[in-house]
Structures are given as C-alpha cells and as structure tokens.
Amino acid sequence: xxxxxxxxxxxxxxxxxxxxxxxxxxxxxxxxxxxxxxxxxxxxxxxxxxxxxxxxxxxxxxxxxxxxxxxxxxxxxxxxxxxxxxxxxxxxxxxxxxxxxxxxxxxxxxxxxxxxxxxxxxxxxxxxxxxxxxxxxxxxxxxxxxxxxxxxxxxxxxxxxxxxxxxxxxxxxxxxxxxxxxxxxxxxxxxxxxxxxxxxxxxxxxxxxxxxxxxxxxxxxxxxxxxxxxxxxxxxxxxxxxxxxxxxxxxxxxxxxxxxxxxxxxxxxxxxxxxxxxxxxxxxxxxxxxxxxxxxxxxxxxxxxxxxxxxxxxxxxxxxxxxxxxxxxxxxxxxxxxxxxxxxxxxxxxxxxxxxxxxxxxxxxxxxxxxxxxxxxxxxxxxxxxxxxxxxxxxxxxxxxxxxxxxxxxxxxxxxxxxxxxxxxxxxxxxxxx
Amino acid sequence: xxxxxxxxxxxxxxxxxxxxxxxxxxxxxxxxxxxxxxxxxxxxxxxxxxxxxxxxxxxxxxxxxxxxxxxxxxxxxxxxxxxxxxxxxxxxxxxxxxxxxxxxxxxxxxxxxxxxxxxxxxxxxxxxxxxxxxxxxxxxxxxxxxxxxxxxxxxxxxxxxxxxxxxxxxxxxxxxxxxxxxxxxxxxxxxxxxxxxxxxxxxxxxxxxxxxxxxxxxxxxxxxxxxxxxxxxxxxxxxxxxxxxxxxxxxxxxxxxxxxxxxxxxxxx
Numbered sequence: 001x002x003x004x005x006x007x008x009x010x011x012x013x014x015x016x017x018x019x020x021x022x023x024x025x026x027x028x029x030x031x032x033x034x035x036x037x038x039x040x041x042x043x044x045x046x047x048x049x050x051x052x053x054x055x056x057x058x059x060x061x062x063x064x065x066x067x068x069x070x071x072x073x074x075x076x077x078x079x080x081x082x083x084x085x086x087x088x089x090x091x092x093x094x095x096x097x098x099x100x101x102x103x104x105x106x107x108x109x110x111x112x113x114x115x116x117x118x119x120x121x122x123x124x125x126x127x128x129x130x131x132x133x134x135x136x137x138x139x140x141x142x143x144x145x146x147x148x149x150x151x152x153x154x155x156x157x158x159x160x161x162x163x164x165x166x167x168x169x170x171x172x173x174x175x176x177x178x179x180x181x182x183x184x185x186x187x188x189x190x191x192x193x194x195x196x197x198x199x200x201x202x203x204x205x206x207x208x209x210x211x212x213x214x215x216x217x218x219x220x221x222x223x224x225x226x227x228x229x230x231x232x233x234x235x236x237x238x239x240x241x242x243x244x245x246x247x248x249x250x251x252x253x254x255x256x257x258x259x260x261x262x263x264x265x266x267x268x269x270x271x272x273x274x275x276x277x278x279x280x281x282x283x284x285x286x287x288x289x290x291x292x293x294x295x296x297x298x299x300x301x302x303x304x305x306x307x308x309x310x311x312x313x314x315x316x317x318x319x320x321x322x323x324x325x326x327x328x329x330x331x332x333x334x335x336x337x338x339x340x341x342x343x344x345x346x347x348x349x350x351x352x353x354x355x356x357x358x359x360x361x362x363x364x365x366x367x368x369x370x371x372x373x374x375x376x377x378x379x380x381x382x383x384x385x386x387x388x389x390x391x392x393x394x395x396x397x398x399x400x401x402x403x404x405x406x407x408x409x410x411x412x413x414x415x416x417x418x419x420x421x422x423x424x425x426x427x428x429x430x431x432x433x434x
Numbered sequence: 435x436x437x438x439x440x441x442x443x444x445x446x447x448x449x450x451x452x453x454x455x456x457x458x459x460x461x462x463x464x465x466x467x468x469x470x471x472x473x474x475x476x477x478x479x480x481x482x483x484x485x486x487x488x489x490x491x492x493x494x495x496x497x498x499x500x501x502x503x504x505x506x507x508x509x510x511x512x513x514x515x516x517x518x519x520x521x522x523x524x525x526x527x528x529x530x531x532x533x534x535x536x537x538x539x540x541x542x543x544x545x546x547x548x549x550x551x552x553x554x555x556x557x558x559x560x561x562x563x564x565x566x567x568x569x570x571x572x573x574x575x576x577x578x579x580x581x582x583x584x585x586x587x588x589x590x591x592x593x594x595x596x597x598x599x600x601x602x603x604x605x606x607x608x609x610x611x612x613x614x615x616x617x618x619x620x621x622x623x624x625x626x627x628x629x630x631x632x633x634x635x636x637x638x639x640x641x642x643x644x645x646x647x648x649x650x651x652x653x654x655x656x657x658x659x660x661x662x663x664x665x666x667x668x669x670x671x672x673x674x675x676x677x678x679x680x681x682x683x684x685x686x687x688x689x690x691x692x693x694x695x696x697x698x699x700x701x702x703x
Contacts, residue, residue, distance in 0.1 A: 003666045010659045017652040024645040024696055040643040139661075142623075153641065162639055199550045220550040221636050232638040355638035363640050367627035374620035377661075378613075408665070411609040 009055050016048050046157060053150040056143045063140045070136060083410070085417040086402040088390070091428035095391035095398040098125045101427065105387065108423045112416060114385065125389040125398075135380030136407055141373025149366030156359030164234070167202075168349045177356050178227020179209040187236055187348035189297055197297060200236055202350040218352065228356060235351035238296075243276050243303055244342035248326060251334030256342055264308065270337065273313070277304035279344065283323065291321065300324075301344055381409050385417055387424065400428060436480055437501065437543070441535040443473050444504075448528030455522035466521055470528075474512060477505045488545045493561045494552050496693055497541040502561075503689070504531040506569035510614070514573070518610045526576030534572075537690065556632035564625030564650070568685050570618030571657070574611050575682035581607040581675040608671060611678050612664060619657050626650050645696035649688040657681060 023039040039045050093101055099120075105127050106116040114129025167173055172183040183205040192198040202218040206226055218224050223232045240261055247254045247267055257265050259276040266273040282294040283302035291302065302323050306316035321327075322339045384405040389398045402421055406413040447469050454462035481501060485492040492498045511527040514520070581604060588600045629647070634640035641647065660677050 006662045006666050010662050013655050013659045017655050020643075020648050020652055023643065024648050024692075026696060037643065040648075142658075156639075156641070160639075197550055199553070221554045223635065223638065230638060232636065234637065353638035357634075357639065360634055360640050363634075364631065367630060371620075371624050371627055374623040378616040378620040409609060409612065411605050415609075 005055070009052070012048065012052055012055070016045075016052060019045055019048065041157070046154075049150060049153070053147055056147045056150070060140060060143045060147055063143070067136055067140055071133070082384075082386070082403050082405040084401070085385075085404045085414060086421055088399040088401045090392065091389060091398045091400050093389075093398055093428055094396050095123075095125070095389065098389055098398065102127075104427050105424065108420055108427065109385065109387075111423070112420060114383075123391055127387045128384070129386070130382075130384045132380045132382045135376055135382040138373050138375075138377030138380065141369050141376060143373075145366045145368070145370030145373055147366070148369060149363055152359040152361075152363035152366055154359075155362060156357050160355070160357040160359060162353060162355045162357065165352050165354055166237075166349050167352065169347050175226065175229055175231075175354055177354075178229050180227045181207040182226070182231070183207075184350050185215075187350045189236075191297070191299075195299060197295075200233055200350075202233055202352065204231075218350075230355050232353040232355065233350070234353050237349045237351070238346050239349070240279055241345045241347055243279065243344050245274065245303075245305075245322065246340045246342040248334070248338040248340070250336055251326070251338070272307040272309060272317070272337070274339075275306045275308070275316075277306055277319070279303050283321070298344065298346070301341060303341055303344075305339060377408075381412060382407055383413050383416065385413075385420060387420075437535050437538050440473075440477060440480065440504075441532045443469075443476070444528045444532040444535065447473055448525045448532065451521050451525035451528055455520075455525060463521070466524060467515075470508070470512065470524060474505070474508050477501075477508065481505055484545070491558055491561075493565070494549070494557070495541075495546060496690070497538055497543055499561065499565055499689075500534050500538050500541070503565050503569055503572070504534045506566055507531055507534075507572045510566075510569050510573050510617075511576075514610060514614070518606065520577065520580070520607065520610060522580045523573065523577050523607075523610070526579050527573055530572055530576055551636060554632060554636065556628055556635070560625060560628040560632050563621050563628055567618045567620075567622030567625050568689055570614050570621060571678075571682055571685045574614035574618060574678050575685075577607050577611045577614060578675040578679035578682075581611065582672070582679060585672055585675070604671075608674065611675060615657060615660060615664075615678060619654070619661065622650070622654050622657065626654055646688070646692050649684075649692050653681075653684050653688045656684060 019039060023036050023045075025033065025036045027033055027035060098105075102118050106118060109116045109127060109129035112129075112131070114131045116127055116129045119126050119128065161177060163176065165173060167182070167184040169184050169187055172181055174181050184202055185205055186203040188201045188203070190198045190201055199219045199222075204216045204218055204224070205213060206216050206224075207213045208227060216224050216226075218231060218233045220233045223230045242261075243259045245257045245259060247257060247270060249269075254269070255267050257267050257270075257274060259265050259274065261276060264273045264275045278291075280291055280293045280302045281296055281298045281300075283300045284292055284294045286292045291304075294300075300323070302321050305320050305322050307318050307320065308315075309317050320339070322341055324341045326334075326338055326340045328334065328338075386403050387400055388403070389400045391397075392399050402417055404413045404417050447466070450462065450469055451466045454466040481492055484498065484501075488494075493502045507527055508531055511524055515524070584600055584604055584607070588597060588604070591597045591600060626647075629650070630640040633642060633647075660674070660681060663674060663677060
C-alpha cells in the first residue's frame, strides 16, 4: 500500500476506535447521553467497519497476487526490495576456482538456516540464500482473516436472532425459532464439597417440533442445541414465597407460622404477631456490627423478624435475627419465646440466552486465519542474502559484493549479513581448504 | 507481604540493571543477570504456590493477573536478552513490574473460589494469551522509554564516536521494539480470538461489544495501525517509539481501567 493510503486507513482506524470508545461510556456518566452502546448497531458505525473491510479486501487481493508470484519464483527478490549491504571487495580466490569453494561459501549461509542456490551467469557467480519465505504471508493472512471476520460480523448483524429469556420454575415458553417448547422444571445452584458454587443448572423439559419430549440439563459453559438454536445458561434470580418459622416456648417446640413477605401472622397462644423483614441468604456480621450476606447462596440464611404486641400493632416492640438453629445466649437459659427458620420456600427464575447466529462458523475461520497471519508476521522473518563474485585481473582474482532483501526488519538483515560476511572473510581472503 | 518483598526486589533489580547498563562493568552485569533470573524463579514459585492453594489456575481475578503480567513481562525480557542484551530495558521492565505489583495493594488478595462462568478450559488459553500480549507491549513500552531517553540524550553528546555509538544503540532498540510489538500483537490476536470463542460457548455470542471486548478491539486496532506506521517510509525511529510508549497506557486502560470505570461482563478480570 502506498503511504497515503496507509495514512488514510490509519485515520479510519482511529475514527472507528474513537467511536467504539464513545460507545462504552456508561449512560449514567453523562446525563445528556442516551444509550451510547446503541452506536454499535448504528448503520454509520457498521458502514465505517465496512469501509475498513473494503481496504482490507483491496490489500488482500493486491498483496495476494504479488505473493503468489513471489512464492512461485522462490528467489531473493521475492522477499522484498534488494538493497546493497556491502560494496565490492577483493577476494583472493581466482574466479575460475570459485566452483571448488562453492561448498564452503554455501555452508556459511546454511549455518544461518538459508537455503542456498549457487548460480553462474556469464561473468557473475552468485550464491543466493533465502530463508523463512513463509513469513511473507503474515500480513496477507491477517488482512484476509480480518475480511472474513468482518463478513461474519455482517452476517451476524443481518441475520442473527439472539434473545434473553427469563423462565420461572414451572413455566413454559415457545422458542421463536425451531418451534420447540421448553419448561423449567427446577433450577439448582450446585455446590461442591467445600460449599462453593460449582455450577448453576436448569433442569429443562424440552418438547421438539415433532412432539418428542426429553429432559436436558442446561449449565453454565454447557449450552444446549435445541432445533436450530443454542440455549445458554446466563443468570438466575430468586424470589422468596414464604418463610416457615418454628416457634419455641421455654426451649420446647410450640408451633409453626408461615410468613408471606410483607404480611403479619400470628399463632394461637403466642403473645406476638410477627412479620418477616430482610432475608439474608448467607449471614455474616461486618464492620460496625451490621448484618450482610457473604454470598447470594442460601448457606447460612437469616431472617429479620419484627415482633408486634396487641398494644402496639403498628410499631414493632422488637426486632430480632432468626436463624436455622435456635439461637441461645451463652450461659443463659432458653428464652420464653424463641424462633428458628423451619424452611424458606423460594422460587427460582433462570435467565437464558437463546441464540441463532449463522455468522459464528465464518468468524471462527477468520480468527484462525488472523492468528496464523499474526504469528507468521511475528516469528517468521523472511530474508534473502546474495553474495556475488565477479572476475578481476582477467580471472586471476575476484571481488565480491553482498546484497539483501527483506519485507521487514531491515536492521536485522543488516546485522545478520554482517555476521555472515565476517564468517565468510577467512574463506575468501585466505583460501585454505577448498 | 510476599508481593511487597517481590516489589522491592524488582526495584533493586531495576537499579542494578541501570547501573550495569551505564557502567558496563562485569560485576554489575552478572549481578543483574543472576538477580533477575533468581527473581523470575521466585516470582514463578509465588504464582505456583498460589495456584496450589487456590486449587485452580491462579489467574481468575485482577489481583492474580497483575502478578502473572509482571511475571510474563520479565519472562519475555529474559527471552529477548540472549539476542539483544538490553540491560537498560531490563531496568525499565523491573520498574514496570514493581509498579504492577504495587497496584496489587489496591485489590483484595483473598483466594476466591472459581466462579462457574470461569470453569472452562478456555480460561487457560484466553487469559494466558491476552496477558502475554500485554506483557510483550509492556516490554516494548520499556524499550520505547529507553529509546526516547537516549534519543533526547544524543543531542547533548558532542563527540562523534559517542554519538555514533548511541545511534547504533537506537537502531538496535528500534528493532527490539518492533519485534516485541509484533509478538504482542500476535498474542493479543490469539487472546481476543479465544475470548470470542469462549464467549460464544458461554454467552451465546462471539462478540458482544462489551466494554472489555471493545477496548481490547481498540488496543488491537491501534497496534495494527502501528504496524502500518512501521511499514511507511520513515516509519521507524522516534515517532514509532512515541506511539509504542503511549500505546501501553491504552493497554493498561483495557486491562485495568475498564474493570474500575466501566460495567463489563468481564467484571471478575
């Protein structure tokens, strides 16, 4: 690409990045902004990405044609523009004897992993070394991969149907695509042996279009393929339906009260009416003596209970925390009236994502090509070095020059050529073993 | 405590490396090498012990990935060392590692159980690749810092042979910077791609324009643009170094800033 096109592409990249950054600004930060993330689905943004894709296509096509030609030629110039690395210097080898030194000169290049072709052309004997020629494909593949990934994005943007659904235990829904029905039978938070969360699992009853019914477990990182769509476990919520309280009198069971949230209840013989306040799933005391929940899982539930007497039915006489076990103060006998949680009846809702996306296989292909290209670019540096001898003094002596070509890292080429020329010096100056 | 000790050791290593680079003395040189390699082993063992204690890969939250980033950064520096022998870059890398470990003090060091969403083999590939990319950019940032310092210092040198020596060094650093950015770009490409595959398997979409994803894309695209700058005529040298230097602040925002300022599906990272 010419410098002016590259500059334009860079400006385009900066504009796209600026727009993308704008799209991530939280709505709450700037009150005059309305849903900045909607920008990602806006047509101008998609058009900008499309324009970037057009430049990537143009680069891919032009570079691809060049590269196929270069790969076919398998020559030093295929790696890029040839530059002079060393001017002619005298060699003590007679030009006519160069054939006999061919192995020694070639082996210097081979020691640096170059493939060497020695060629005699009229009055020039050249040793051409090429290495890591595969690296020339790096930038081409990155651009080609980007084109494929952008095409996948366009496919997703145009045809994907991704929806969030919230299903309560016992509820059924019809999937918009595929015609299957799913019913959430049970949602479970699975704990491991240490009491930590292992996974969230939705037990589903699936009825496909043909009426067949099957049970399936949907878990985090374990999507289900139902008809033409994939279903993913995303989140969950829990609603408390009622709390069953065990009532104790002087430490002995007295009865049970079922409390619905926000409603007061009583029990014959109990001098209080009670109301459940805050329900904490995993009770812990934090700094300042406040109650909090260590996690959202019902591992150590506690209920804040308001006790009302008949003399003050609107203002609670006291508020106490109630746990699964009967709470006793150390050294004290049982209180006259005490409470413990018998059961907390909950109903879970499972948040699922139903996804139909025809773009993902193409996106994966784009990613693979991009990764391959980026690694080739980073680790395989193509280089070519040519050492040419010409006759001097009617062939009694010779002189040699060095040139090289690369598509990147010219300083590296110069550095390596320096090493090669140093190693070559004893051969061309001293003669020695042929 | 142990992270504090590691941080102090890196500061000392930076001092020794800079001294070795300036003085050129053999004792400083070997001190920097032995200290640096010893520190790398110590740092690696801190990560390994945490992994054993946690019972999972120790890169499941920002605290852990910061420690990993510091380690991989030093590992990349030592990988380049046999070829480039840039001790001053080691000094800068040591300083950066100390700052990264210092950031750990802002975060909880508690070992948390692995969230269900992170229980996937993709955690290893996605996080390691992304952090390797960031680490490579971090060493490039150090190299760019040294480059800009020497470039500015060159103006005050009057002796031609000394000036020539600095220019040779600049060419060398420029080469190292370009290689590091190419390697970082490759690993970031791998990190983003494996992340997309994981997101598709876990969230039903390979690309969500989630803030973390978006900023990773921005970082990737701008480092891609840096490759374009490199391939332009006069695309090497000071301009490239300035971009490589400031590019790292973008990396840090993507890695660290997004977690603090933007609501993301990657809240745990």
